[in-house]
Amino acid sequence: MKLKKKLAISDTGFVFDPHSGESFSLNETGTEILNMLKEGKSQEEIMTHFLENYEVDNDTFERAYMDFIAMLKFYNISEENEKD
């Protein structure tokens, strides 16, 4: 999934979308995933990273990850919904 190009993500997990003016607060896990997505990492790469570095099993992470992605789409943070 591609994120909007101009999305600003701070170290604190504060996310600002300058196109819509909306802002969001993420926890550490959300911030890490969003930063990896911004770097262009694939779902597989992100999953591997989390499974290797955190105590989480494949199914639990995948479920949480898909839920998170759906939320990004819902809030128009992904590029799919962006016009320009």
Added chain:
Amino acid sequence: MKKTKITVAVSGLNNTDNPGPGIPVIRALRESDFYDVKIIGLAYENLEPGIYMHEWVDKTYQVPYPSSGSEKLLQRLEYINSIENIDVLIPNFDAELYSFITNSERLKNIGISTFLPTLKQFEERHKANLPEYGKKYDVLVPHSRPINSLSEIYTLTPEFTYPLLVKGKFYDAFVAFNPEQVAQHFNKLVSKWGLPIIIQEFIRGTEVNVIALGDGKGNTIGAVPMRKTYITDKGKAWGGITLDDEEMLRLTTSIIKQTKWRGGMELELIKTNENKYYLVEINPRIPAWVYLAVGAGQNLPEALVKLALGKKVKPFTSYESGKMFIRYSWDMIVNLNEFEKLSTTGEL
């Protein structure tokens, strides 16, 4: 750099919960690098807060309402000018614009410069003309129709579906869910703003706005898009944030280019979930949230004054997105003798 001393007359000192643009315009001019401004306030009511804000307004004169006739308003302005030598006049009320646009030559002859839209530009963007405007300038607009009598309310369907918007000629808009509510709002709006009342299709989406300044030759001198983040029960922005939205800027420059818009303006748009932009209104003046544009890097009132004085103005090329404004209220303590002076002499 030595600043040039000028005198600027500004109306719209009603810095209330339905604020006029006067005080933010003055604030922008006070921050000018080019002008050292003396501000002459023009007030219609004796409780407009700006009258008593002496750090912003040097002197205030009461002026008659435009509804009492252009001639009275102009005569009063001529009197004020004989004392103050006004260089530039920035009117900030929709209702007074017609008088000043149609008399801009007369004002010029006594040394007062304005930078207002032409009468054609002013008339064709009226809410009642929005459908033709959209067609002519290739802009999406919600379907709308002016109505002049209560009996027309029952002819609205199937042309319109509920809910719909009931709008006043100059200000105010209400959502109506049935003909009875339309009738209620119709009566309220007619008594306040007169006919016609505009019935408009209700477009679901986010309200976004652009403040812009056109040079009258088709060039956009500046433009800043904004989304209201806090809206009062009167629908006014009490907070907002600047956006980085290329489509809104494209739409603005396209309208200014085609219409050769002269002066300040505000585009009110609805952005749908499908990322379509519907133009719902063009306000032919600087909006009350103008100071956000100044804070984001575009001092549009200063540029407007330069244009009014015939100076060349280089268009702004950027602004900062993510700049916010948050309004607040403040209780001023005013001595009765000030109120008395304004009420009895019409000057303070």
